[in-house]
Amino acid sequence: MQGWIVAGAWTFAVLFAVVMLGFAGYEISWKSRRLEAERARLEQLMAELTRLGAELQASADRLR
Template sequence: MQAWIVVGAWAFAVVFAVVVLGFAGYEITWKTRRLAAERAKLEQVAAELARTGAQLQAAAERFR
């Protein structure tokens, strides 16, 4: 009887560990994809800011 309790506890621990590790893997994958998408947007905004800064600098040079 006690052996079944030990086996059941170990089986539960293994299943629980698989579920937790699976969820952690999913979260890491999802956050990595989200970070890549947000990084691409940020790089686009940075490029636009650089273009705008260059235009402002050119306008300042023309004004002088």
């Protein structure tokens, strides 16, 4: 009887660990995809800001 309890506890522990590791892997994968998308968006915004800065500098140079 005690053998079944030990085996059941180990089975539960292994299954719980597999589920938790699977969930952690999914979370890491999802967050890394989201981070890549946001990084691309920020790079696009930085390029636009750089372009606008150059345009403002050119306008300021023309006004002088």
